[in-house]
Amino acid sequence: MSLLDTVRNTFVPIHKEGYRFIAIFFVGAVLLGFLWKPLFWLGLILTAWCAYFFRDPVRVTPQDDDLVISPADGRVSSVQMMVPPADLNLGAEPMLRISVFMNVFNCHVNRAPMSGRITAISYREGSFLNAELDKASDENERNGMTIQTAHGEIGVVQIAGLVARRILCWARPLDQIAAGERFGLIRFGSRLDVYLPSGARPLVMVGQTAIAGETALAEFGSEKGPVIGRRG
Secondary structure, three states: OOHHHHHHHHOOOEOHHHHHHHHHHHHHHHHHHHHOHHHHHHHHHHHHHHHHHOEOOOOEEEOOOOEEEOOOOEEEEEEEEEOOOHHHOOOOOOEEEEEEEEOOOOOOEEEOOOOEEEEEEEEEOOEOOOOOOOOHHHHEOEEEEEEEEOOEEEEEEEEEOOOOOOEEEOOOOOOEEOOOOEEEEEOOOEEEEEEEOOOEEEOOOOOOEEOOOOOEEEEEOOOOOOOOEEEO
């Protein structure tokens, strides 16, 4: 392995959205150090955590239109049939909903769960309840996105949590998006819900750890052959 490869594997890229916050944390550490030296080291630890929070590692995404890939790093907090939020325009019938909860130590870059065309994006203001609570899907601030896929329309919802105060989504309606492609970010703890049409079979259980862009949450069809991946 070359020295360049070693550096790349040791230092995970930082998403550009984090630069400003890392700078603020570092300046705060310096100012606190003038008051009392141990506070500088505490501030430096918090700065390192901030850089860790905004990490944006390369992921290898399975290239299979029948797989639903996790849009977030975190813990699978729910696998159940639920009626999707009205703003997704996915109807009033229950759909398979898989939720992934992100704590403040998870990577918070969000990735598309399936390839397709974005048909709509809707933002709704709301509360900041604990994102693990079931009612957070209806009451919390959220940003919903629908994607027309090979298996019909799916819904992806970014949900703010107790600490999260900013949902970012840089995807746009009518954009073509690939599975595993980055589409957004939520600052400091939150949740992602994926709503799937009939035919989807869950591949994960509550409590399982998911990796954005890599972990298959569900599958359409069966008896699959070898799957190739795409780095990004």
